[in-house]
Amino acid sequence: MDENRLRGIFTPNLVPLDARGEIAEPELRRYVDWLIDRGVHGLYPNGSTGEFTRFTADERKWIVEIIADQCRGRVPILAGAAEANVRETLSACEHYADLGVRAVAIVAPFYYKLSPRSVYAYFKEIGDHTPVDVTLYNIPMFASPIDVPTVQRLSDECERIVAIKDSSGDLPHMIRMIQAVGPNRPDFAFLTGWDAALMPMLLIGCDGGTNASSGVVPELMRKLYDLTLSLKLDEARRLQYDLVRLFDTMIYSAEFPEGFRAAVELRGFRMGTGRQPLSAEQQVDLATLSRTLQCLLAEHGFTDEPVGGCPAGEGEDVSPLEVNEIVLNVVSELKRRGLM
Amino acid sequence: MDENRLRGIFTPNLVPLDARGEIAEPELRRYVDWLIDRGVHGLYPNGSTGEFTRFTADERKWIVEIIADQCRGRVPILAGAAEANVRETLSACEHYADLGVRAVAIVAPFYYKLSPRSVYAYFKEIGDHTPVDVTLYNIPMFASPIDVPTVQRLSDECERIVAIKDSSGDLPHMIRMIQAVGPNRPDFAFLTGWDAALMPMLLIGCDGGTNASSGVVPELMRKLYDLTLSLKLDEARRLQYDLVRLFDTMIYSAEFPEGFRAAVELRGFRMGTGRQPLSAEQQVDLATLSRTLQCLLAEHGFTDEPVGGCPAGEGEDVSPLEVNEIVLNVVSELKRRGLM
């Protein structure tokens, strides 16, 4: 049973768009191949990184169809299946089951902030009727929180609920979940969605991660995973530190997930025009951010430095300090706003 | 210009469902007539009270179609038009314009918590291309906040943006908006979505409210509006106090908007099974709540007392104290959770 457990790095993939904002199928297919070639263990369409709320129900289905078709079983697929209500969500589950996905991932209801009892009732209804394995998706920053007693109860009652993806980044919370669920469900998987804590999360018992950064630097996230599991901790720590810097820059310097879109563009994909409009000022900022990201990616040899060079870029040890300071300030700001 | 300003009580109507959870068209039509007969100034389908997120895009359109058809111009309609992205939202605006609605109401993007610049860019794109007047909908509890400088900028740049519905319940915030927007836009309307503050909101300059309570006790909300505008302040204050008690009971004793659904049921409508599943425990609680609500409504003569009578129910002055204390505790709890 344990062998079947979800494990490793699942990439919550972005969706390339064309100039009119439509799904760019050929580029999406090329991106899927590129990710698999670089070692990610699975794909995760229709996650928060994949901007599932900005697509229509039909588009969400089409995205999974493209990915399943392109993937052809090379790696497992975790398909985001949250729709407007339980019935629509179950209908999506059925469709994705037919496409052969390994499991679906379902975010807790959002907009309304539901109580634990309602979150339980929602997932219980789904867990009892789903034709495919379900991963709970806890992202309290955006959706109703799925608390530990709820995870415990659902894992006890619903065999089809087989994993949780937790994006809170809260280590003790993860420990509590593993303590509460693990003894009764050795097959249950714990995945972290918080890239900046992947190494310590794996060390305290997580099975893997669904990390937006793995859509940008799949090689590095896979390497961090491997280094940590083989207990090469000094190397792993250095890489985790580097990834915090990259992750912070991508996530806090622009409206999510624009920073990730800009970075994937630097890796050679045409991401097109995003669906959330940007003000003129934001577009300028995004161009600046892209230059910064190019420097960070160049440090690892993934791109050339931008024309004009990087702020302090004589090598890996010298970080673009000014940029870093700005990012740190933004991070502090967001923490104060309660958005982190 | 001023004459055309949105004004009065707009009811964010619930949607009656049948036993299978489908839209109960005949009951919805009967409910619309009932509301109009009791004096509400307008209707507001697809609001938060109307659970817009729990319907599909097609269902949202159908709801407005039913209401427009049944209303036949007797009162203006403010149609909630938020969809997955700007293009879909504009398409809904066009459809609702064709149906003859007075304006649409568009909530700020939710799930992702957007910055003021992104909220501006979103509404600017809509404001520049909408074929129908737009009401901004600020509900920071559920969606990205629309801050005062953003409202000011949008009102300056987009003639088609003609009002804001603000559900924050924050008096000074409303004053700041009126100060910032009013001088340049005398036609701009300010509506409060926070029933518990309707009287003071009107007294400091609001034009009306979009209040869930008006779907339950349209007579009282209309009366509170009229009393306040005619400066019968002692009577208005007493009524506002009563409505705080009723509103608190409906909003804090069950998952929103279940308390309102239970109360409308007591007014004689079959509301059916809600789309958010309830645990067995919650269903029991809801039955208890319904009894409490029946007592509160009986105080105003809107229903009979439940079989067995009301806790301390010899008249208007004697409140069901135990119930009140429970509600106050829940309110305190929610405030501590940051949900109020």
Next chain:
Amino acid sequence: MDENRLRGIFTPNLVPLDARGEIAEPELRRYVDWLIDRGVHGLYPNGSTGEFTRFTADERKWIVEIIADQCRGRVPILAGAAEANVRETLSACEHYADLGVRAVAIVAPFYYKLSPRSVYAYFKEIGDHTPVDVTLYNIPMFASPIDVPTVQRLSDECERIVAIKDSSGDLPHMIRMIQAVGPNRPDFAFLTGWDAALMPMLLIGCDGGTNASSGVVPELMRKLYDLTLSLKLDEARRLQYDLVRLFDTMIYSAEFPEGFRAAVELRGFRMGTGRQPLSAEQQVDLATLSRTLQCLLAEHGFTDEPVGGCPAGEGEDVSPLEVNEIVLNVVSELKRRGLM
């Protein structure tokens, strides 16, 4: 009994310091006279505006001694008496009782965020042993919240607890308190500490306010109180709007209460060097703020315009728009941070 109820505008006075940061007794005495001459109904030393936490226990006592001596019964005194623990607080209550204060005001325990049960136990102990009337002080932004059931229970059990000062600015919350406490305790007073909502708070049933703005423009706060009570609502509303602008500028443009200190300085008092150090950058900002405040105060004839004139200052109707926009942005920022 009712006649003895606390009522009107109590000024939470700042404490003038000298150049070395010591209490400037003569200036404090002069300030007390000035406030009384301009019509405030009472004084409130050792409040948040009075920076009670930045003085030692001995200094706090000395401040009340000076004010009681200077006041000589002309207006009632509400003395802030919170100390490190219940025993020290009761000892301060005894001392202030001997000085003849009308009542003490005691903030809920801070630093640790206490549960309602602990807040109850703390005030119950004080209420049972105090030799002087006690005002509860609820300021959830800074201290453990005192929720409605706790206020109700304390008011029922402790005769010596005679009022609440609530600085949350939350109208429905105030209504709930009045509903819960009023029937059993007609002598209990409700005071608002949120200047930006004074007019609507009075209209829904408050007895007065303890407002920092009344230490800057005592004439206007008194006038707003009188206009509202005599139901001259159009005039009152205009004045309330003006005061929101002034209050926002003072409270959000600098670390509290530096903006108020700068404004009182403009009214002719030497406030000295504050006890919380300011960075060089903050000192420059404070000079700019002072200029803005001078313009706002000049609109009401309380000062001359600064050398060089005011941004757009041809009269009362033309507001310094740029300044206003900055303030609005700061306000939005702070709201997002959860600090408002």
Next chain:
Amino acid sequence: MDENRLRGIFTPNLVPLDARGEIAEPELRRYVDWLIDRGVHGLYPNGSTGEFTRFTADERKWIVEIIADQCRGRVPILAGAAEANVRETLSACEHYADLGVRAVAIVAPFYYKLSPRSVYAYFKEIGDHTPVDVTLYNIPMFASPIDVPTVQRLSDECERIVAIKDSSGDLPHMIRMIQAVGPNRPDFAFLTGWDAALMPMLLIGCDGGTNASSGVVPELMRKLYDLTLSLKLDEARRLQYDLVRLFDTMIYSAEFPEGFRAAVELRGFRMGTGRQPLSAEQQVDLATLSRTLQCLLAEHGFTDEPVGGCPAGEGEDVSPLEVNEIVLNVVSELKRRGLM
């Protein structure tokens, strides 16, 4: 320089009181010896666990005097030195320097929520004039946050600021601080105050912890530290898991730090009556909690089981499940309240 860096487990000691609530000096001396004998690397009086705000300024000095006298240089002392303002704080620093403490720890200003610039100005003033090394104390749950750019700037400018104790429990935040400060200040120490994350914090680069749990189970905290540093990760993980359960029970089942006081009592110390009053209901709950704690401590052989035995207590693997569930519910509740 590096050799002198703060390192290891510093115990933020509780203060035993007598029946009248006065400091119980002999018991405090006995407790200090007991802690040192069980391997803690240092002592930390006047921390949050030590309830510094509930003592007078004189009492705080006396506490450090007792501890310094009893300690006699066996382990280094980190003395909490925050007082009402900068001058008083510096005066305390001088006194503690004379007593021979290794360093002082100073919490950011509390009650008022200060901006980063003010927090900087406050610590800069202290850092420039302190006669003894200073540890910044960041506990955003209770006091103004010290953000990463502020830590970086202070560490660059003030040689006397040599460490930060961070109680946020946020792993990526710790990584950011180490990245920002470490390169320029190899002597700077990073201590975590969040017991539930000690193991992963050490693994990503922390130098130690100031953990309330080490005042209850000094043997286990020291063992966890040693196991982690020697990379015995499986054993360390199991111990960390156990400690999360104990820590959660102590911190979330009663008002902080009552759960810790009850546990230290079970280890054989008379802790006396706390200074924050408890309601009758809370006292009953505390007795129940004490029984639960006794079971948890008995699992490790630190006490006998309570009379009547433990809920499911046949050994280490069988946890008192019902208790655990209650604690998990409380934890979830507090998280929703934003108190975690």
